Amino acid sequence: MRHNGGAQAGHTVDFPDRRFVFSQLSSGSFREADTYWADSFLPDLYKLSEETERFRALSGTDPQLYASPDCRCTYIGDILLNMLLETSRGKERHGSCGMGINEAVVRSGRYPLHLGEIAGSDAEKLYRNMREIQTDYLPFRLHTLNIDLQNAGEYGELLQSDIVLRNAAEVMARNAESVTLRETSFLREYDDILFEGAQGLLLDEMYTKFAPHLTASRTGLTEPARILRELYGGSSAQPETEIVYMTRSYVTRHGAGPLPHENPEQPYTFGSSDRTNVQNEWQGTIRSAPHGSPEEFAEAVRADLAESKLPADVSLFVTHLNESDGCIITTDGRIPVTDYCAGLNGLFGTLYCSASLYAEDVRVFRL
Secondary structure, three states: OEOOOEOOOOEEEEEOOEEEEEOOOOOOHHHOOOEEEOOOOEOOHHHHHHHHHHHHHHHOOOOOEEEOOOOEOOOHHHHHHHHHHHHHOHHHOOOOOOOOHHHHHHHHOOOOOEHHHHHOOOHHHHHHHHHHHHHHHHHHHHHHHOOOHHHOHHHHHHHOOHHHHHHHHHHHHHHHOOOEEOOHHHHHHOOOOOOEOOOOHHHOOOOHHHOOOOOOOOOOOHHHHHHHHHHHOOHHHOOOOEEEEEEEOOEEEOOOOOOOOOOOOOOOOOOOOOOOOOOEOOOEOOEEEOEOOHHHHHHHHHHHHHHHOOOOEEEEEEEOHHHOOOEEEEOOEEEEHHHHHHOOOOOOOEEEEOOOOOHHHOEEEEO
16 A cells, blocks of 8 residues: 655565566555555556556556545646746755655645546546646745746746646546545455555654655654554554564665765765666755664654554564675664664564565564
8 A cells, every 4th residue: 555655756676587666556566466545645647657557568467556536636737836846946955856746735735636536537627627726726826935937937838838737637537547446444355455655754744853855745654553543443453563664774865855974075885876766857866874873763763653553563674785794884883783773672573684686585583
């Protein structure tokens, strides 16, 4: 289940003979896992066919995609306005990837585009709905942001283009046909549910320590905990649950914003190039830094667990250990993973360690 963010994700799955970067489909799709978009996910229907066609070409199968009708969808106006706004910030950029997520969230407070409405309409009706947004909402939003479209260059022209809007409506309406709408209760039919989060705890919209360099979604357990309570009620009815937090053996940030312990004059570099988080116009080059102390590492995790009140076993998954000699890279040097976990005072019960691209090579330790 995809429960936060939208199409900005870049979840990479490698096999010896193929590689795929998932944005909106489940990363378990090659293992025949269905995808479900929770009501807290923000789909980009325009981009969906690009991903499903690539998946079909590589796997030879069609991905099975379900979604809540209450999903709030992004549309071309959100994306163009996001790009315009982030570009206008110059050196003061927030770190957005230009996919319109925050604009969709802000707009949805007054003019939502729910997936259920799009799936039940044709391209002409969707176009009229989006034209209404352009007419009634966009001027208000532009005034709030102090943006004049007449001086906004290419993005301003595209935001005012009727051709762009009509084309977006046609593609979105067509792609919506590949999504099967189901209420959340439908998930009770499955024996196993995997909640696939995006981004990281330090980018959570409520982690104000790093504001405004955050994402417009809850990146931790907030949404999974809510959905599990909706499905199963109290803790006594909840099935066995495991929470798995993931980190590289070092820390990264792709985009503007704080990166504790980063030394720009002596940046950390590692042996393997990152083929997914490549340099781009919006986020620049991916940055790396060492982890801090175990206590610092545990701060955001403990806060996330406390807020969710989710009864579960808690595990840690450490990747990229091939780039760090099997150690966690910290401000105090390279520390064996199990030693670092010992300083976390029993926070995690299981440790998963990955030093290769493949799931079959993962090593498991009980702490």
